[in-house]
Amino acid sequence: MTRTDPPHHGSEREILEGFLEYQRSTVFIKARGLSDADAAKRLLPSLTTVTGLVRHLTDVERYWFREVLLGESDVPFRHSEEDPDGEFRITGTDSIEGELTEYASALDEARQSAALFQLDDRARDIRGQISLRWVLVHMIEETARHLGHLDILRELLDGETGE
16 A cells, blocks of 8 residues: 555545545554564553554444444454454464455445545444544544554564654
């Protein structure tokens, strides 16, 4: 995935989607080039790993753009009520490239879903009604927050820093 700077001008939607795409593409930059073992390595007391964060971002993309906006009830998630941290449980057979491929698929699904709506169109969530605009802003925040985690993990793993 190629990273493109967000637009400096344009419609509100172009700017929101541009910032979200910039954050999304940075996930690939931060996660690529690690071995499966390093990407699954726990450096913190929590279950947080590079692989786990990519899985989490995959799940949240699918939640907001498929379950909430499209109303789909059969969206595949790695977490559940019984195992709320399921996406962070990494096994020896998990690969970071496989998870990045799954993330890329979730992003394609999210883009297709978003294209069906205008910014003010609303969907129902446990919080009540939310707009596509709110979902885009939330996903910018969610992705950027976890990119901060990925920045720290990557630096701890191999010293790589930067955007």
